[in-house]
Amino acid sequence: MTTYAVTNPATGAVEKTYPTATDEQITEAVNLAAETFTSYANTSFEQRAQWMHRVADLYEERLDQLCSIITREMGKPVRQAEFEVKISVSIYRYYADHAAEFLADEELPVARGGQAKVQYDPVGVLLGIMPWNFPYYQVARFAGPNLMAGNTIVLKHAPQCPESAEVMEQIFHEAGFPAGAYVNIYASNEQIAERVIPDPRVQGVSLTGSDRAGAAVAETAGKHLKKVVLELGGNDPFIVLDREIVPQAVELAATSRFGNAGQACNAAKRLIVLEEFYDDFVEQLKTAVEQVQLGDPTQPETAMGPMSSQQALENLDAQVRDAIDHGATAHVGGAPEDREGAWYPATLLTGLTPEMRAYSEELFGPVAMVYSVASEEEAIKLANDTPYGLTATVHSSDPARAAEVGNQIHTGQVFINETSTTAAELPFGGVKRSGFGRELGPYGIKEFVNVRLVKYSKN
Numbered sequence: 001m002t003t004y005a006v007t008n009p010a011t012g013a014v015e016k017t018y019p020t021a022t023d024e025q026i027t028e029a030v031n032l033a034a035e036t037f038t039s040y041a042n043t044s045f046e047q048r049a050q051w052m053h054r055v056a057d058l059y060e061e062r063l064d065q066l067c068s069i070i071t072r073e074m075g076k077p078v079r080q081a082e083f084e085v086k087i088s089v090s091i092y093r094y095y096a097d098h099a100a101e102f103l104a105d106e107e108l109p110v111a112r113g114g115q116a117k118v119q120y121d122p123v124g125v126l127l128g129i130m131p132w133n134f135p136y137y138q139v140a141r142f143a144g145p146n147l148m149a150g151n152t153i154v155l156k157h158a159p160q161c162p163e164s165a166e167v168m169e170q171i172f173h174e175a176g177f178p179a180g181a182y183v184n185i186y187a188s189n190e191q192i193a194e195r196v197i198p199d200p201r202v203q204g205v206s207l208t209g210s211d212r213a214g215a216a217v218a219e220t221a222g223k224h225l226k227k228v229v230l231e232l233g234g235n236d237p238f239i240v241l242d243r244e245i246v247p248q249a250v251e252l253a254a255t256s257r258f259g260n261a262g263q264a265c266n267a268a269k270r271l272i273v274l275e276e277f278y279d280d281f282v283e284q285l286k287t288a289v290e291q292v293q294l295g296d297p298t299q300p301e302t303a304m305g306p307m308s309s310q311q312a313l314e315n316l317d318a319q320v321r322d323a324i325d326h327g328a329t330a331h332v333g334g335a336p337e338d339r340e341g342a343w344y345p346a347t348l349l350t351g352l353t354p355e356m357r358a359y360s361e362e363l364f365g366p367v368a369m370v371y372s373v374a375s376e377e378e379a380i381k382l383a384n385d386t387p388y389g390l391t392a393t394v395h396s397s398d399p400a401r402a403a404e405v406g407n408q409i410h411t412g413q414v415f416i417n418e419t420s421t422t423a424a425e426l427p428f429g430g431v432k433r434s435g436f437g438r439e440l441g442p443y444g445i446k447e448f449v450n451v452r453l454v455k456y457s458k459n
Helices: 023-040 045-061 063-074 078-102 137-149 162-174 189-196 211-223 243-262 275-290 310-325 376-384 399-406
Strands: 004-007 014-018 106-108 115-122 125-129 152-156 182-185 202-208 227-231 237-240 270-274 329-332 347-350 367-373 391-395 413-416 449-456
Touching: 004 162, 014 162, 023 125, 023 152, 023 182, 023 189, 045 063, 045 078, 045 137, 045 162, 063 078, 063 162, 078 137, 125 137, 125 189, 137 152, 137 162, 137 202, 152 162, 152 189, 162 182, 189 211, 202 211, 211 227, 237 243, 237 376, 243 275, 243 367, 243 391, 270 275, 270 376, 275 329, 275 347, 275 367, 310 329, 310 347, 310 367, 367 376, 376 399, 391 399, 399 413
Parallel strands: 125 152, 125 202, 152 182, 202 227, 237 270, 237 391, 270 367, 347 367, 391 413
Antiparallel strands: 004 014, 106 115, 115 449, 329 347
């Protein structure tokens, strides 16, 4: 049975527990969302936008409270928690301001006379299954566009994020959204698979998480002919093409890899460097990694706190130990700290080879891996030698050259001379085992709508 609890990863202490929902409560939640949809779908964009802007206002007013919650739930340093709250606000305001424009009727040219248009209608109840690494942001990019589109939401958050899940539901209700527009459920995986996804009133599922979880949800949804949007893991390449860009690339690599204790699907995970300046890059990166110190996540000066849980630490440690046992070199870090809590230091690995788990698996933690390649062509080949395809970054003093390389990498997103990033207006998603579908931007709001054709006779 799934256990919802706030377990502070900085101390290992269980601070609060929440009961898993009963089957009857799960049914009531779906009933409420379905009943609310019948009227909510007919509310105006103006009314939804008013409520959505109020959600954003409440996030801003409760900034300190919201930050404190996720710092205790999953160890996010408070400075990074503030950034997460603020980007969530920007997403809610973006869709409040642009939903009517994105979903406006579109006139179509008609070859045989008459008139035709496409209109975008809400489809009904949607299930969101959200992860722990960005508790507010992940929900915002699902809930913002879909509530503005006129759908209602049943939200299952990660078991270690029950308090943030609770406060988000409270904020939506306080902002004016009708009861049933946004419903939080503390459901088990079994209840999701057996009671929620199969319910004929649930029209779609959005999941952010591991590729294993995505495959399981997609299988269940497929059996019941439900559309899914999946944002899954990444093993993102970070390619450095010339010596001149090395100092800048080192700084960006450290920033990307160790933010949120390395627990981001789009973080730079595989640093691919031409052999002619590989030693120089590794030496500079080693200095940068040594400066990333673990600290109390409640303090504003802390850049990296604990990992999200003891289980996350153990999973990462097993992958790193496997790499070292097979010949990889740990220049910095390489083992958990010996104290209470989920503390794993910033780590730098080289000498990775295909027989190591770390070569093909996603390392979801503060571990940077550097690869040496002989040529640009070898860099592209290595970048594509992964089952994932979320983001890639390419760095060169010649941006055109970097862009040309980036165009040959099989990912949903490519960034030139900057870290992979996110913003309300930028579409987010991947290919291969990184999932399918898009969130954010004008594309995210059209994933769960009925693209309805209306055709008029020429008479």
